[in-house]
Amino acid sequence: MSVDFEDCEACINITNDQELYFPDGNLVILTRDEAGNHTYFRVHQSILSKHSQALSDHMFPSSSPNSREIHDGVPLVEFQEDARDLNIFLKFLYEPFAAPLQRGDPDIAFKMFGALKLADKFLIEPLKDTILSYVREDWPQTLQGWDEREALYARRLKNSPKSIMDDVAPEPASVIRLARIFEPQLLIPAFYHLSRLPVNAVYGQPVQGSRSSRGVRTHLLSVEDREKAMVGRERMLRWFTDRLEAASLDTWQCSGGEACHVHIFWRVAVLHRSVIRSVDVLTTLRSMRSHKVERGTSQPVEDVVCPDCNARWDQLLADARRDFFDSLSTFFPNL
Numbered sequence: 001m002s003v004d005f006e007d008c009e010a011c012i013n014i015t016n017d018q019e020l021y022f023p024d025g026n027l028v029i030l031t032r033d034e035a036g037n038h039t040y041f042r043v044h045q046s047i048l049s050k051h052s053q054a055l056s057d058h059m060f061p062s063s064s065p066n067s068r069e070i071h072d073g074v075p076l077v078e079f080q081e082d083a084r085d086l087n088i089f090l091k092f093l094y095e096p097f098a099a100p101l102q103r104g105d106p107d108i109a110f111k112m113f114g115a116l117k118l119a120d121k122f123l124i125e126p127l128k129d130t131i132l133s134y135v136r137e138d139w140p141q142t143l144q145g146w147d148e149r150e151a152l153y154a155r156r157l158k159n160s161p162k163s164i165m166d167d168v169a170p171e172p173a174s175v176i177r178l179a180r181i182f183e184p185q186l187l188i189p190a191f192y193h194l195s196r197l198p199v200n201a202v203y204g205q206p207v208q209g210s211r212s213s214r215g216v217r218t219h220l221l222s223v224e225d226r227e228k229a230m231v232g233r234e235r236m237l238r239w240f241t242d243r244l245e246a247a248s249l250d251t252w253q254c255s256g257g258e259a260c261h262v263h264i265f266w267r268v269a270v271l272h273r274s275v276i277r278s279v280d281v282l283t284t285l286r287s288m289r290s291h292k293v294e295r296g297t298s299q300p301v302e303d304v305v306c307p308d309c310n311a312r313w314d315q316l317l318a319d320a321r322r323d324f325f326d327s328l329s330t331f332f333p334n335l
């Protein structure tokens with residue numbers, strides 16, 4: 001079948017990358033997107049080979065035929081990667097001091113995934129390590145680290161009144177995608193976070209207009225991932241219920257002979273209600289620590305639980321949180 005050249009010209013864009021097309025470069029890289037649009041980069045073999053011999057070998061293979069395709073007077077090599085990813089990747093090599101990677105950017109796992117794959121493919125370990133170290137910061141492996149990140153996101157949201165939580169906190173599906181290939185230990189905290197979000201949570205679209213709600217790039221999740229999150233949620237709620245039952249809170253006794261058991265009873269009721277509503281065990285357990293208010297009413301009232309019972313209650317919740325966090329891997333086996 002013949003192709004009408006003019007028709008082709010009309011339906012695809014052919015562009016040189018605005019930042020990475022150097023007139024004195026000695027190699028042109030071509031990428032095509034799904035629509036067939038061409039993007040060209042013109043780069044220097046000397047710069048690329050400084051960072052990666054594998055990359056240099058890929059572009060200038062020793063078995064290369066003498067009659068290589070020529071574009072703009074220099075050899076051309078075609079990459080399968082997305083032009084945006086290639087732009088980011090090459091910028092790291094050309095502009096290491098103005099790299100397109102901001103420490104603290106909550107969306108690094110999504111934005112840098114393509115560049116990370118390129119760094120891996122061409123064995124550029126320092127770039128891989130840098131990207132992964134930034135992603136790792138958002139998914140701590142300890143309860144203390146987890147609490148610190150949650151507090152950090154809350155502070156960022158408070159200090160940025162026009163933002164929503166998805167602007168300042170990481171998104172789970174992009175991290176799961178990255179973790180599967182490069183950093184498996186991030187899967188458990190990422191799945192925990194995913195499992196506490198509403199099933200229909202969408203990234204960038206706050207639920208009922210709540211700035212503090214968080215979303216998911218659902219298109220990045222497989223059916224199996226969704227099932228694993230649901231199974232994990234079910235296991236977590238069962239663990240939580242079993243834990244409260246084992247604590248025998250219905251038979252609470254105050255060593256000072258006060259009527260604390262009545263108030264503890266109501267705290268337990270509120271605790272159950274809150275966990276069912278939020279499906280967020282760690283946050284609920286933290287929010288139910290005793291303060292100078294009695295839980296279970298909409299209005300704060302003076303705490304009527306004695307200091308000794310409050311201390312026991314707080315210890316119970318702290319122990320449950322710690323054990324819950326340590327049990328996360330059992331809620332999400334076979335990730």
Ligand SMILES: [Zn+2]
Nearest residue numbers: 254260306309
């Ligand atoms: Zn008491």
